[in-house]
Amino acid sequence: MWAFYFLFFYLFSRSYLKLHFLLTRVDTIWKIGLSIYIILAIIKVTMFYLASGLVFINAEIFTYIDTLDYILLFFFLFISILAGIMCIRKGYKPAKIYLTAISFYVVFTFITIFQRFIGVALLPANVFTGIDELIMVLIFSVGTARQIKELEQEKINAELAREREHAKVEKAIALDNFKTNFFTNITHEFRTPLTVIMGIADLIKEQPTSWYTKGTQIIKQNGQRLMTLINQILDLSKLEAGSVPVNYIQGDVIQYLNYLVESFQSLASQKEILLLFKTDHQHLMMDFDPDKISTIVSNLIGNAIKFTPDKGKVLIQVKTKGNPPSRVEIEVSDNGPGIPENELDRIFDRFFEGTVLKNQEAGTGVGLSLTREIVHLLKGEISVKNLPEYGAAFTVSLPVTKNAVIAEVPQEINSEEQAAIKIDDQVDSQNKPTVLIVEDSKDVAAYILTLLKDQYVIACAENGTEGLRLAQNIIPDLIISDVMMPIMNGFEMTKNLKTDRRTSHIPIILLTAKADKSSRLEGLETGADAYLSKPFDKNELFIRINKLIALRDTLQNRYRDLAFIFQSENDGPNGHVKFEDAFVKDLQTHLEENISNPDFGIVDLCKFLGLSRAQLYRKFKAVTGQSIGDFIRKVRLHRARLLLSSTNLNISQIAFKVGFKNPTSFSRSFTSEFGVKPSQIRSKHPDISS
The missing domain is CATH 3.40.50.2300 (Response regulator)
Structure with missing residues (x-):
C-alpha cells in the first residue's frame, strides 16, 4: 500500500516541481530510491505470504526490513525537502507552496516515528491521524488554484504579447507599404520633370534658335522642382537628427506672408481658384526664419490648391493673440473634400497616404510631416480640422519674440509661375490622325x-x-x-x-x-x-x-473585304473572333435582319448600338477604314450575291429583297463592287435558274 502511496507522491512531486526539467539528477536519485522501496515492498509481501504457510522465516529478517523501510521513508522525506529548496533557489515560485505543504507532513511523520521508537505515546492516540495529509492537501489545493490562476494570467499575457507582436508586424508591414508608396511616388516625382528636362534638351539641340530661351526656362523650372524635392527629404532627415539650425531675423512677418501668398496666384489661376489673404494686423515685427516659414506656408497652400476643385477658394488668415501679441496664428483653409475623421490624427505621419490623396496627384508623403517638424523646431504648434460644411483648415501657431537682429525680409523666393509651353486643345479639321x-x-x-x-x-x-x-x-x-x-x-x-x-x-x-x-x-x-x-x-x-x-x-x-463576316467563328484566325470582329458582326447581323427595308440605315444602327452618329462614324472609320454607308451597301450586295448562287429568285426580286428600290441601280452597284454583272453570277449556276 505504501509503495503505491510513495509512487503517486513521486509522480505528483515530479510534475509539480518539473523535476525532469529543473532537477534531472534529483529526479534520477528519487527514481532509484523509489525502485528500491518497491522491490523491498515486494519482498516484504512475499515473506508475509510464506510465513503464513509452512515456511519458517527468522523474525530478525522482518526487523531488518522494517529498519530499511524507515530509512527509505526518511530518504523520501529528505529528498522531497531538498527538491523543494533547490527549486526555490532556481526561482521556481510554486516550490514554496510545495515546501510548505511537505513541511507539515514531515513534522507529523517525525513525531509519529519518534513515538513508535520510544514506545511512549506523548499525545492521545490517533490525534495526528489524517491531519498531516489533510493540511498538505489543503495547502496543495490553494497552491494549485494559485498556479492555475497564474497559468491563466500567463496565457492572457502570452495572448497580449502575441497581439503586441502582431501589432508590431502589422505596423512593420504598414511602414513597409508606406515606404513602398513613398519610393513609388518619389520616383514619379523625379521621372516627370526628368522627362521634360531630357526632352526639351533634345529640342534645344535640334532647334537651338527657336527653343533656346523658352526651353532653358522650362529646364530651370523643372530642375528647381527636383531640387525642392531633394531638399525636403534631406531637411526631414536633418530635423530628426536635430542638426537643423534656426536662422532668426526680426522683420515684418505680415509683409513676408503676403508675398508668399501672392507667389501662388499664378498656380491658383490655372484652376480658377480664388486665393485670398486676410490679416487683423497690417504689420507685425517679430523673429522668424524666412526659409522655414516659406517651407511651411508653401506646403500648406500647395496642398490646399491641389485638393480644391476648379473655381474653388483658398483662404489664408493671419491672427494674433494677446495685447501686445504673444502668438501669431496662420490658418490655411480650402473648400475641397476635407479629411476623413479617422485620418485626422495620422495626417502628419510620414509616408501617410489618406483616402483623399489616393484620388489625387501622387506626392512624396513627406510634405506635411516636414511641415510639422519645422513648426516644432520653431517652438510652435500645428493642427488640422474639418470645416462645418466642406473643406479643411490647417492652423500654425508660433510664439512672437523680438530678440533677433532687425533685417530686410528676403524677396527672392521660388515662385510657382509656370513656364510651360502653351497647350492648344483645339482639334482642327485637317485630315490628320x-x-x-x-x-x-x-x-x-x-x-x-x-x-x-x-x-x-x-x-x-x-x-x-x-x-x-x-x-x-x-x-x-x-x-x-x-x-x-x-x-x-x-x-x-x-x-x-x-x-x-x-x-x-x-x-x-x-x-x-x-x-x-x-x-x-x-x-x-x-x-x-x-x-x-x-x-x-x-x-x-x-x-x-x-x-x-x-x-x-x-x-x-x-x-x-467583308467576306469574313459570312464565315463561321471557327473559320476565323485561330478560331477566335476578335472584339472588333464581334462589333462588325453585330452590325451585320442587325442589318441582315432588316435587309429588305430600303429605308433602314445609319440612324437605325445608331439606335441599336446606343451611339451617336458621329461616334459610330469615327469608330467604324477607325476600325475598317471605310464609311458606315459603304458598309451597309456592301452587306446588301454580298447578301445578293449569295442569293444569286443559292436561290431561283430573279434579279429584280433579289434586288428588292436586299433593300434596293431600283433593279437598275442594284445592277450598277453590283457590277461596281464585284466587277461582274448579276446575270453573269446567275449564268454560272444554270441548275438554279432553270
Whole structure:
C-alpha cells in the first residue's frame, strides 16, 4: 500500500516541481530510491505470504526490513525537502507552496516515528491521524488554484504579447507599404520633370534658335522642382537628427506672408481658384526664419490648391493673440473634400497616404510631416480640422519674440509661375490622325504635343476622368496617357476604354514612372497596347506610335473585304473572333435582319448600338477604314450575291429583297463592287435558274 502511496507522491512531486526539467539528477536519485522501496515492498509481501504457510522465516529478517523501510521513508522525506529548496533557489515560485505543504507532513511523520521508537505515546492516540495529509492537501489545493490562476494570467499575457507582436508586424508591414508608396511616388516625382528636362534638351539641340530661351526656362523650372524635392527629404532627415539650425531675423512677418501668398496666384489661376489673404494686423515685427516659414506656408497652400476643385477658394488668415501679441496664428483653409475623421490624427505621419490623396496627384508623403517638424523646431504648434460644411483648415501657431537682429525680409523666393509651353486643345479639321494626350503634368503634355503636332491633330486631358470623357466623344486614333494621375489613374481609364465598344479599338500607350515588371503587367492586363517608362526617348515613342498605326492599317485591310463576316467563328484566325470582329458582326447581323427595308440605315444602327452618329462614324472609320454607308451597301450586295448562287429568285426580286428600290441601280452597284454583272453570277449556276 505504501509503495503505491510513495509512487503517486513521486509522480505528483515530479510534475509539480518539473523535476525532469529543473532537477534531472534529483529526479534520477528519487527514481532509484523509489525502485528500491518497491522491490523491498515486494519482498516484504512475499515473506508475509510464506510465513503464513509452512515456511519458517527468522523474525530478525522482518526487523531488518522494517529498519530499511524507515530509512527509505526518511530518504523520501529528505529528498522531497531538498527538491523543494533547490527549486526555490532556481526561482521556481510554486516550490514554496510545495515546501510548505511537505513541511507539515514531515513534522507529523517525525513525531509519529519518534513515538513508535520510544514506545511512549506523548499525545492521545490517533490525534495526528489524517491531519498531516489533510493540511498538505489543503495547502496543495490553494497552491494549485494559485498556479492555475497564474497559468491563466500567463496565457492572457502570452495572448497580449502575441497581439503586441502582431501589432508590431502589422505596423512593420504598414511602414513597409508606406515606404513602398513613398519610393513609388518619389520616383514619379523625379521621372516627370526628368522627362521634360531630357526632352526639351533634345529640342534645344535640334532647334537651338527657336527653343533656346523658352526651353532653358522650362529646364530651370523643372530642375528647381527636383531640387525642392531633394531638399525636403534631406531637411526631414536633418530635423530628426536635430542638426537643423534656426536662422532668426526680426522683420515684418505680415509683409513676408503676403508675398508668399501672392507667389501662388499664378498656380491658383490655372484652376480658377480664388486665393485670398486676410490679416487683423497690417504689420507685425517679430523673429522668424524666412526659409522655414516659406517651407511651411508653401506646403500648406500647395496642398490646399491641389485638393480644391476648379473655381474653388483658398483662404489664408493671419491672427494674433494677446495685447501686445504673444502668438501669431496662420490658418490655411480650402473648400475641397476635407479629411476623413479617422485620418485626422495620422495626417502628419510620414509616408501617410489618406483616402483623399489616393484620388489625387501622387506626392512624396513627406510634405506635411516636414511641415510639422519645422513648426516644432520653431517652438510652435500645428493642427488640422474639418470645416462645418466642406473643406479643411490647417492652423500654425508660433510664439512672437523680438530678440533677433532687425533685417530686410528676403524677396527672392521660388515662385510657382509656370513656364510651360502653351497647350492648344483645339482639334482642327485637317485630315490628320487624332492623338489624345492624357497627362496631369502640363510640361510633359506640352512636350509630347510639341513632338506630335506637325503630324497629328492633338487633344489634351489632365486626368483619367476627363480623358475617358474626351475619348468617348472624339474617338481619337491614338491615346498617350500617364498612369499616376488625379481622380482616375491611367490603368482605370484604359480598362474602361477597352471594355467600351465605342473606344475598344483605340491603341493606348501608357507613359509612367512605374517601370517595375508588375506595373507593366498590370498595364498590359488592362488592355494597354504599349508601355513606356519615364523619362522616355522620343524616337522610341515615334516607333511605338508608327507600329500601332501600322497595326491599325492591318486591321482595316482585314475589314476592307467583308467576306469574313459570312464565315463561321471557327473559320476565323485561330478560331477566335476578335472584339472588333464581334462589333462588325453585330452590325451585320442587325442589318441582315432588316435587309429588305430600303429605308433602314445609319440612324437605325445608331439606335441599336446606343451611339451617336458621329461616334459610330469615327469608330467604324477607325476600325475598317471605310464609311458606315459603304458598309451597309456592301452587306446588301454580298447578301445578293449569295442569293444569286443559292436561290431561283430573279434579279429584280433579289434586288428588292436586299433593300434596293431600283433593279437598275442594284445592277450598277453590283457590277461596281464585284466587277461582274448579276446575270453573269446567275449564268454560272444554270441548275438554279432553270
